[in-house]
Amino acid sequence: MIQTNHAHLNLMIELDRFDLQLLAELQANGRASNAQLAERIHLSASQVSRRIQRLEQEGLIERYVALLRAEALGLGVTAFVSVSLERHGEQQTGTFDEQVGTMDEVLECFAVSGDADYLLRVLTPSLPALSDFLLHQLMRLPGVRNVKSNIVLSGVKHTTQLPLKHLHHGRR
Amino acid sequence: MIQTNHAHLNLMIELDRFDLQLLAELQANGRASNAQLAERIHLSASQVSRRIQRLEQEGLIERYVALLRAEALGLGVTAFVSVSLERHGEQQTGTFDEQVGTMDEVLECFAVSGDADYLLRVLTPSLPALSDFLLHQLMRLPGVRNVKSNIVLSGVKHTTQLPLKHLHHGRR
DNA sequence: CATAAAATGCACATATCGTGCATGATTCAG
DNA sequence: CTGAATCATGCACGATATGTGCATTTTATG
Secondary structure (H helix, E strand, O other), X not given: OOEEOOHHHOOOXXXXXXXXXXXXXXXXXXXXXXXXXXXXXXXXXXXXXXXXXXXXXXXXXXXEXXXXXXXXXXXXXXXXXXXXXXXXXXXXXXXXXXXXXXOOOEEEEEEEOOOOOEEEEEEEOOHHHHHHHHHHHHOOOOOEEEEEEEEEEEEEEEOOOOOOHHHOOOOO | OXXXXXXHHOOOOOEEHHHHHHHHHHHHOOOOOXXXXXXXXXXXXXXXXXXHHHHHHXXXXXXXXXXXXXXXXXXXXXXXXXXXXXXXXXXXXXXXXXXXXXOOOEEEEEEEOOOXXXXXXXXXXXXXXXXXXXXXXXXXXXXXXXXXXXXXXXXXEEOOOOOOHHHOOOOO
């Protein structure tokens, strides 16, 4: 089996082109059967099964999830929210992290370089609901100094599929 | 069957508490078997199967995907990129949308209110790779006037699970 | 080159899925 | 309220999917 050496990329396991194909296929359809996958990548279903097991065990495949359609669930408002904290040190940061982690409305929260300390993506049924969330939940978190939100006007692209092409550099 | 009326939320189908439980379970584990789900929500496996079919057909469940671990794939750099376009009208917007949609590095792209026109989340193996992407791909798109990026220092929360609690307001 | 290790597909027992059907529950009309 | 119609449900079962032992093939190593 010809495998691609990704040592410079800090990869923990070796991936060949079949593995990469499986990853790509499963990112697109997490419920593809082993038979379907086998047909697409030209291995047997049992080999597909074993390889997927390995990809899961090694942690490359983290989990399988159902993606729901926000609009169909009445979740019509997305906002990006920049948050700046008071300058009090790590205690506050830890608390903010934990609390934000429990809020269903917050889908993403990243600590970022730049003006703000955090950037959040928030999803609510309506603008009043967004306002309510910001005023009564987010702004009330300890240490929050400033909150600035930008409403999403429309979505151009939103995928869970990670880029894999940097892993294709070896021989094929 | 007691269903919750969500007419004010513009829902296309009625959802009862079993449906909501299924949605929650499948958001967390997209490969849960019908038997597992049946046990958790106290319906038969065949009823689970039929309900999931309905949720899929009605579009609430959009798809199932495998979520990969970015770090395990050597994708160590995430950035939020604000993009402003020249003021030329819709032609440029359409082109930008299409082109961005084809770039694997771009996981999310939203048109937003505020200073910038778009906010993108970009994933690359390294800072040089990010720089390369910004300079040689993104900035070269027609109509791009300004690009500003904020590097993600750390991730606090990143989930694909949409909030469902606004749907729980009816009788249980 | 020979040997050891790893990968592979076949076969098959077990698990899972999807659907017909009978039954029970709910809704609707008089 | 009653009876009929409609809808939801679980059981049973045929079809499909999964995972693993095993023999064979392929690859790596000294």
